[in-house]
Amino acid sequence: GAGVSQSPRYKVAKRGQDVALRCDPISGHVSLFWYQQALGQGPEFLTYFQNEAQLDKSGLPSDRFFAERPEGSVSTLKIQRTQQEDSAVYLCASSLGGDDTQYFGPGTRLTVL
């Protein structure tokens, strides 16, 4: 079956622009996670949804970052007024439940100039 998909795969933004990154989880997966992976580092937790509820957003680095999953399936991560330090790969993962195996999407590589 289809895995987790993310779009766009690559995004170049000028500093100060807003961006929106999309994640389509595996159908039926309740849990959805967003991670930020900087070059040479492991993924860092940003936020977690259970269905449409955002249960944990403690990893979001600033109030410029906002995530939503209004219907409990597709999720969008929005970054306002992008800064150069936001350049990273943004990974989305979904799982059946919070304790189950996470399946990652291919990520969106964001470059802020």
Add this chain to the structure above:
Amino acid sequence: RKEVEQDPGPFNVPEGATVAFNCTYSNSASQSFFWYRQDCRKEPKLLMSVYSSGNEDGRFTAQLNRASQYISLLIRDSKLSDSATYLCVVKFGGNQFYFGTGTSLTVIP
């Protein structure tokens, strides 16, 4: 201090060698433990979960030492296809999963 620490390597080993990676974690209340594999410019994929009793999957063996708060991964009879970055992952506190920085492995012909 990071919640999960790994030796970044790189580890360069010949085919057929045995190689071991260690990972330490800071929170004694950690609940679940995993090893993920990440190929260059690809997404992480689950390699194996780590159980208190230790577990084996073919050439891969994972062990957990709760008293010392470390996790290990042993790869026997290394193959060229094992070349990747291996990420140690620890879950604690709700649904937060903490990844190490990864250990890079290159298996040389």
